[in-house]
Amino acid sequence: MALKSYEEMRQIDVRPYCEERDGLTYLNWAKCIALLHENGAKIVRWDPIPDEKTGSSLRMVDTVFTDTKGNTNRCYETRIKVVIDDKEYEMQTPVMNGPNPVKDNSMSQQRVWNSMCRAFVKCVAINTGLGFNLWLKEEMQPFSNAIPLEDEKASxxxxxxxxxxxxxxxxxxxxxxxxxxxxxxxxxxxxxxxxxxxxxxxxxxx
Structure with missing residues (x-):
């Protein structure tokens, strides 16, 4: 039995398996894997892709940002490879503190792990449809998705x-x-x- 089609996977209601944290809805990565297997997948795994320069799972830009309180942070990201049967996908995502960037003084291995888990669930949603509807509300932020006309005045x-x-x-x-x-x-x-x-x-x- 092969993994169900994108449309079939998108119809699966994952909300009973989700939890709310920091105002966002999360599907647990382990339950995501279980649901893929339950719906036809034979092989499901994900692996970190280390930064080529450092060998670390954590990727970062060289520019350091400082807020008004003197706290510093960079743009931190993780990248993973997702394997589902005979298909491979890659996903890179920011390391976040809820909806906010992570400050240097609160960076931890747990935040890096959470970023990779979130990348896995999002990659699965994009490529298989499982849990895709969860992301619709989150991604529809003000001013982020509209494509205004070039000469349209600011509101x-x-x-x-x-x-x-x-x-x-x-x-x-x-x-x-x-x-x-x-x-x-x-x-x-x-x-x-x-x-x-x-x-x-x-x-x-x-």
Whole structure:
């Protein structure tokens, strides 16, 4: 018996096997493997792909970020290989603290492990359909998925959010606009979305 089709796997209700942590819904990696086997998979495993430079499971950029309290962090990620019968997939994902980036002073092996487990479950969802519906709500964040027209003006909500976040994190918004050769009145929805995504990635704001 082969693994069921993508559409069949997507119809499986995984919610009874999930748990809530930090405002997010998680499907346990072990239960994910069990459900794959129960639905036709013979071989299921995942292996860390070490960073080529360090040999470590933890990957990181060279740039160090410092917040207003002096705490530092980098962009940390893990990468894994997922094997399901005769198919192989790879998945790279950030090491996160709930919805926020991990600060250096709270990095741990457990966070690295959690990142790889989450990468496995997400990779399975993308490629087999199992648990895919869990990710729809999480990925539909404000300003992240819409594709605005090139000359569409930024919305009042976007501008208000940018100003609020810049004030919160002591960023000179006017200087930022000047660097991008624009003003509040000329700011496009696309540029506003880029600014909001940059702030979210830098500070972890929702």
């Amino acid at each position: 009042t909500a976007q501008i208000t959010t940018i100003k609020s976040l810049c004030k919160k994190h002591k960023i000179n918004a006017e200087c930022w606009l000047k660097m991008n050769n624009t003003t509040w009145g000329d700011l496009t929805a696309a540029n506003a979305g880029n600014m909001l995504n940059a702030l979210k990635e830098r500070y972890g704001d929702e």
